[in-house]
Amino acid sequence: MAYENKATIIGYLGNDPEIKYTNDGTMIAKFPVATTHEWKNKQGEKQEKTEWHKILVFDDQGRATFCQRYLKKGSMVYLVGRLQTSSWEGDDGKKRYKTEIIPNTIQWLDRRPKDDNGEPDGNRIDQPINDDVPF
Numbered sequence: 001m002a003y004e005n006k007a008t009i010i011g012y013l014g015n016d017p018e019i020k021y022t023n024d025g026t027m028i029a030k031f032p033v034a035t036t037h038e039w040k041n042k043q044g045e046k047q048e049k050t051e052w053h054k055i056l057v058f059d060d061q062g063r064a065t066f067c068q069r070y071l072k073k074g075s076m077v078y079l080v081g082r083l084q085t086s087s088w089e090g091d092d093g094k095k096r097y098k099t100e101i102i103p104n105t106i107q108w109l110d111r112r113p114k115d116d117n118g119e120p121d122g123n124r125i126d127q128p129i130n131d132d133v134p135f
Helices: 060-070
Strands: 007-013 018-021 027-040 046-058 076-089 095-108
Touching: 007 046, 027 060, 046 060, 060 095
Parallel strands: 046 095
Antiparallel strands: 007 027, 007 076, 018 027, 027 046, 076 095
């Protein structure tokens, strides 16, 4: 029997990537990504709910370096990866859980990088966009 642990999301970064290092010196980028689900209620009024996803990127194949260099708060990204849940005991003795997405595919979807003033940023390069992304 085959098993698959796969998550695919398209969303916006909630913060600039936070860069950390493991004890062996491996770079890790951490950031939240927001996705929003929209629907109409029984009265026909538009409703929406935003979900926040915790993203954890290891620097294998330069992924964390890419995140550090090109992604920033508000960037739109396409991520494909696996879900990883970890648990620990809180100060109050209760068991806590967190689920993160560990992507193996990261695609930057911003068409024109902009600086803090909304102007095109000449210090950054455009990443190719795959318009064949299935929605």
